[in-house]
Amino acid sequence: MTRHNDRAQVLAEITSLKASTQAQIKVTEEQWSRQRSHQERLHNELSDQMSLNQQSFQQLQQENHKLKKRIKEQGNLLREISRAQICQQETFQKQILEQKESEEQRLDLQQRENEKIEKQMEVQYMVFQKNLDEHKLDHENTKQEQNLVIKHTHSELKKIKSQLADQLSQNISLRQKVMIEKSEQDQRNKSLLEQHKLDLHTLEQKLLDQQELNMNMLKQQLLEQKSLQKTQFDQQKLDKQRLEQHILDVQTSIEQKLALKRLNQLKYFLIEHIKDDDDSLGNDDKVQISVSESLCRCHSMNSCSDSSSEKDRDTKNTPFGPKFKDLHGLSVNEAIFQCDRFLYKKIEEYHDSNFRKEDRFAKIITGRGNHSENSVPKIKPSVEKYLEKNNYNYKWKSNGGMVEVDLLSKRRFGTEV
Incomplete structure (x- = not known):
């Protein structure tokens, strides 16, 4: 320079x-x-x-x-x-x-x-x-x-x-x-590189021997962990089957008692909803056809007792999709039961999906109580008490008519993190 x-x-x-x-x-x-x-x-x-x-x-x-x-x-x-x-x-x-x-x-x-x-x-x-x-x-x-x-x-x-x-x-x-x-420096560097290569070769051999020992130890540990996981998974399956059987028994008993009451409530709610949507007076035939179709669907939902029919009923409960649960027209006890069952199912699905972001939140539609007696909400406060009692993280949306529950705060079978 x-x-x-x-x-x-x-x-x-x-x-x-x-x-x-x-x-x-x-x-x-x-x-x-x-x-x-x-x-x-x-x-x-x-x-x-x-x-x-x-x-x-x-x-x-x-x-x-x-x-x-x-x-x-x-x-x-x-x-x-x-x-x-x-x-x-x-x-x-x-x-x-x-x-x-x-x-x-x-x-x-x-x-x-x-x-x-x-x-x-x-x-x-x-x-x-x-x-x-x-x-x-x-x-x-x-x-x-x-x-x-x-x-x-x-x-x-x-x-x-x-x-x-x-x-x-x-x-x-x-x-x-x-x-x-x-040229002199290059010769020195070459000699140093050769010596360094020899040292590296000896170190690589030592590392390979150590890695083989570690791999053998890890294989033994993995085999032990797999055996433990199998035993735990079998135990969880048994517990799950017992809980599902218990839930099905309780649900069938409750549904048989409250089927008529629920049908009447759904009929009243659907008629009012369709009347509000129709602007002209000459749509009575259409209203009755839609009411009859909705009643048939409600009969088919309440008459199913198998596990497959229960899954179909959960998906058809709302037009929004499987991540939503609609509690309109239910009594307080039935709404709490359906809420508990829905959250349990969504927690299991979220953990089985390896904590996907898409399955993290579950949404429950409670309504604002406009169709209840004296416009006093009953389902919304009871659901809120249930969520607070079980330590769920939640947030109200749609002007207080829908609650969004965070499933990351709960472990399997309802145990807290």
């Missing part, structure tokens, strides 16, 4: 040097472009001044040419006039001489001015050339500085390359050393 970091640092320094040299080159190029633009501006100004001076010189030449033409015209006029006015020649000659002198003076002045302008032009041209030479010298100096900077950067790059080469050689030597150390 350190070598890699050193390489990265060197590369970063090289890139920074390249960036700095490129920036310096850009700065020098910008300076050179500025100087070049300044020189072009000076050249343009000088060219404008030269053009103006040339125009003024041309104007002066034109004026001189015009004056010469005038002088020639005046000479011709004087020649013509001299023929006619010889007398006045002397006077006019003096005037002409004076005019000539004045004109010559003017011409001299104009020539001097033209010479001065030419000298100024020459001076300006010399200054312009000096400026150009100075700019050229500056440009050459900047180029020399750039060359020096480039040479310096090249020398630094060479130094960096030499450093990189040294580092690479060092890295190669270190790699060789590391490879040698790795």
Whole structure:
């Protein structure tokens, strides 16, 4: 990692040097472009001044040419006039001489001015050339500085390359050393692994011997437990058969006494229930048919005395399913008996199913007492007392018309956990 970091640092320094040299080159190029633009501006100004001076010189030449033409015209006029006015020649000659002198003076002045302008032009041209030479010298100096900077950067790059080469050689030597150390360490690890394998093999043999001894002990214990479980299961079956026989005897005696009373109560309850559900008045035939069908079902339920018929009656007692028990229309004693029998059966089923979550709760429908005498509930408080007496965990639902009993709190045959 350190070598890699050193390489990265060197590369970063090289890139920074390249960036700095490129920036310096850009700065020098910008300076050179500025100087070049300044020189072009000076050249343009000088060219404008030269053009103006040339125009003024041309104007002066034109004026001189015009004056010469005038002088020639005046000479011709004087020649013509001299023929006619010889007398006045002397006077006019003096005037002409004076005019000539004045004109010559003017011409001299104009020539001097033209010479001065030419000298100024020459001076300006010399200054312009000096400026150009100075700019050229500056440009050459900047180029020399750039060359020096480039040479310096090249020398630094060479130094960096030499450093990189040294580092690479060092890295190669270190790699060789590391490879040698790795090979030695691998040989040591191989020897240690072989020794460790031998130790593991001896330990595995010892563990296998111990496991065989433990398995033999466990087999003996399992055989003893199976024999005990068989004896317990046979005893439980006998106890179960005795209890079922006792329950069947008691149930048949109670059902024979209360069959008529129950039929009447069920008839009254079914008629009221069907009348409440039917909205129209022309459904009396349907009501009577449903009542007769329900009475036939009640007769068939009460007439069965076999264990198979009792199971069918328990499942057909409510339209909700085998997990529900409906106690509507029963007397208090019969309701308590049916509740006890139903809970006993559900506890046995729950334990036989290895405590499935689906069979944990049993639901008993007691009603809220709306159809009892004076609307006073009788079955609900008696069922609640029974559950509290036998230490059941329960919860009321459906506005107090149904109780949900937790079967996990009871063992087989009603013994508490």
